[in-house]
Amino acid sequence: MINITLPDGSTRKVESGTTAHDIALEISEGLARNVLAAEVNGEVWDPQREIHSDASLKLLTWNDDAGKNTMWHSSAHLLAEALEALYPGVKFWVGPPIEHGFYYDVDFGDQTFTDKDFAAVEQKMLELAKAKNPFIRKEISKADAIALFEAKGDEYKLDLLEGLEDGTITLYTQGNFTDLCRGPHMPHTGFVKAAKVMSIAGAYWKGDESNKQLTRVYGITFPKKQELTAYLELLEQARARDHRKLGKEMDLFAFSDKVGQGLPLWLPKGAELRSRLEDFLKEAQRKAGYQGVITPHIGNKELYITSGHYAKYGADSFQPIQTPSEGEEYLLKPMNCPHHCEVYKARPRSYRDLPVRFAEFGTVYRYEQSGELHGLTRVRGFTQDDAHIFCTADQVKEEVSNVIDLVLYIFKILNFEDFVVQVSLSDPENPEKYIGSDENWEKAERAIQEVAEEKGLNTIVALGEAAFYGPKLDFMVRDAIGRKWQLGTVQIDYNLPERFELEYVGADNSKHRPVMIHRAPFGSMERFVAILIEHCAGKFPLWLTPEQVKILPISDRFNEYAEGVSKVLENHDIRALVDDRSEKVGKKIRDAELEKIPYMLIVGESEAAEGTVSVRKQGEGDIGGLTVEAFAERIRSEIAEMLKKED
């Protein structure tokens, strides 16, 4: 007999060899029907696998991430089975679960597979699912496994086998399909009630761009049909908020083939939105003790040789600009840090001056791979809300703390409520990868972690993810429909102060090296605006939106009164326009609603007579009449309320 401990702390005595499925059955038949996998002593197992020693057990269903992953991993095998049935001779590499569904990397050989073939594959998958074929686990010796896949002529599985140790190799079979796989899998294929092949794409074998490309087939499955429908609706919703679509519809930005790939053009409304964000951050930074600096868009190549960026990125960047002077070369600046180092060096610094914080909305140019460009989130010319803090090692903690406060303030004002903080530290196994003294690293890593903890941030620590020049802290936000984005970043840097020989005179009258902190709360204006658009689906907060109010006269006779209202609002710094087209008010309302203008003011006979406006809020409808002054006051206080969230 063995003891099984369940998550609620209760213990069951069962025969050795009992499976998780058996235990689920003891609890309830309904539960047993839904168990996809089981966590046995912290390891995810097949529910059918026999347990032979005391263990802690957690039954996993569709509601657990690990349960979902198991089903999707099994679904990848189901996909493979369907593909093998329809395309005899195809070869498979790997098929893992991903955040939404799974994929399988497939070598179709001479056969073609296009999106027109998806439906047939989906049908086959469902047919195979209906058969409720069990997933059968089999341990196999390495020699037998090699023989098996050699017979099949499957070079991919043979390659996988090379990396595996004898004694740990398992095969899984469902129906007619057998795959080399560590598992675990759900009990049988019947759990899949809905299947969709989402897309195909090329993917390098082993992720190496010098290898051949396989066809990556993406799919997703669900235990209920309606969950698939809901998922497809969510995707539809995401498409509707896509910043590329909204940016075009709302006249915020554009691209031009003539100007060049990945070089955004900010249209008047987008420019206005952006500069309002910049002003907002500038004001917050001014209060936080930053000083603005301005540096040129190009820099002598020597600058980047000193910084080390030329050696690392020179070949993949916009190439140097020649001058009439022989041998003289300039680079479009790919980052602001080297310039700011030179700002620091413009005069000798004393420990009494530190910390100094140089801020600049610095436009930089990076030659991103063409296939990498994406709307405003990945471009070749963009403006960082950059700043560099130069301080002593002892000041790092407080400075990081202040930066975090600034980022949190911004998130609060802009309603990014759901975020985690990733702390990237050095890899303890490979200390030689990093520059800077052990003492300083330890100080900085401790400082970052302590600050994160003191602020009660939801933190994940990523060992080995630090940059070679220092540890960092990144904010990952979740937008309104649950997608994750990386926004603000704080990075500690021991490298550039060294390379630029930055110094300050200490209290001991000798020279010391400052620590440099890079930080960008937005990341870049382009990226941030893109994420903001998607987060709020184009309905910007009142204080940010380019057009706050549209005045809609009932007929041309009231255009004059409407203009008067507009003037009054203008005097209150409210951005209002009159829709003086000769259209019915219903049409004007519809257009203003679609333009996502927060307030519509309908004016006609009675309003003109009484000096009032009839107020309509976007998405909410008519909210009654107010005098013009009262409306202006309402807007003013609404905005004040939004910006007042300071701690």
Next chain:
RNA sequence: GCCGAUGUAGCUCAGCUGGUAGAGCAACGCAUUCGUAAUGCGUAGGUCUGCGGUUCAAGUCCGCAUCUCGGCUCCA
């Protein structure tokens, strides 16, 4: 950069197996003067991404280039 798909009016899209382009919305004009999500009529707008090729004839077929999109790789 690589794999694949795509490019038709300002926008969203039709255009079957080759026979020199069409709709809705937007724009413009006229009429209408209207009360909370679309007034009517009319006008104008296109080297069908570009360059070559096949053909009596190319938006349609082929090649190359380019852009965009989905991924991969990359992201100082």
